[in-house]
Amino acid sequence: MRNMLLNGKNITKTYFTGDASKELVVLDRLNFEMESGTIAAISGLSGSGKSTLLHILGSLDRPDSGEIYFKDRMINELNNTERAEFRNKNLGFIFQFHHLMPELTALENVIMPKLIAGKSFAKAKKQAYDILSKLDMEARKDHFPNQLSGGEKQRVAVARALINNPELILADEPTGNIDIKHSEELLQLLFDLNKGFSTSVLIVTHNLEIAKRADKTYNLKDGKLERLK
Ligand SMILES: Nc1ncnc2c1ncn2[C@@H]1O[C@H](COP(=O)(O)OP(=O)(O)O)[C@@H](O)[C@H]1O
Ligand SMILES: [Mg+2]
Numbered sequence: 001m002r003n004m005l006l007n008g009k010n011i012t013k014t015y016f017t018g019d020a021s022k023e024l025v026v027l028d029r030l031n032f033e034m035e036s037g038t039i040a041a042i043s044g045l046s047g048s049g050k051s052t053l054l055h056i057l058g059s060l061d062r063p064d065s066g067e068i069y070f071k072d073r074m075i076n077e078l079n080n081t082e083r084a085e086f087r088n089k090n091l092g093f094i095f096q097f098h099h100l101m102p103e104l105t106a107l108e109n110v111i112m113p114k115l116i117a118g119k120s121f122a123k124a125k126k127q128a129y130d131i132l133s134k135l136d137m138e139a140r141k142d143h144f145p146n147q148l149s150g151g152e153k154q155r156v157a158v159a160r161a162l163i164n165n166p167e168l169i170l171a172d173e174p175t176g177n178i179d180i181k182h183s184e185e186l187l188q189l190l191f192d193l194n195k196g197f198s199t200s201v202l203i204v205t206h207n208l209e210i211a212k213r214a215d216k217t218y219n220l221k222d223g224k225l226e227r228l229k
Helices: 050-057 080-090 106-116 121-134 150-162 180-197 208-213
Strands: 004-016 023-035 039-043 065-070 091-094 168-172 200-204 216-221 224-227
Touching: 004 050, 004 200, 023 050, 023 200, 023 224, 039 050, 039 180, 039 208, 050 168, 050 200, 080 091, 091 150, 106 121, 106 150, 121 150, 150 180, 168 180, 180 200, 180 208
Parallel strands: 039 200, 039 216, 091 168, 168 200
Antiparallel strands: 004 023, 004 065, 216 224
16 A cells, blocks of 8 residues: 655745846646655756755745645645754755754764754763764764764764654765765665665665665656656
């Protein structure tokens, strides 16, 4: 039986730069469906709107029109507080740039979403430590982001994305800024999470290997998704 996890219907997003004649229709009545427990990959040229789409599907940004459902819940009409709570509870984001907080250590960065979710500090700390260890980062836990390499920062960001056991991970070109070895490890981790815990993954990527291994693959072009696989 099909078990719908994420569903975007008729999503339109237009950016206006300067006067109204310079409108840029980035997403044009776009539809997207994703079933629970699957991995979907979206590719597309630079500037085609991949990040815009991922941010809208992940409730970080709002469409001009259209609806977004997470399971049976319509998320596009939630207010900002509700959206933040929804994201914290259900989604894990991995961005191209790590977006770690510079004034917090690796461990503290990973702890933060757990504290926001209302868990005790002791519990959050233990779990953050466990996840960092799994990612071979225990020796770096007390380092600040500017003391870490690109690959290490991205692993901290991944640990932070995973700490609340999200049902869906949204990854925007997560391997764009790290070396081949660490990018392969990161991808393997995402596939392992999918296999082991049925975590769903929506990944924006130029990497054809990922696109091939995903359950479904799309290309974003002219504001619409075309199915490749
Ligand atoms: N906040 C914004 N204001 C105006 N234009 C934007 C904004 N964000 C993105 N764009 C434009 O929308 C298009 C799609 O951007 P983006 O979603 O980042 O594409 P991609 O991730 O595929 O490279 C690009 O032409 C970009 O310049
Ligand atoms: Mg992008």
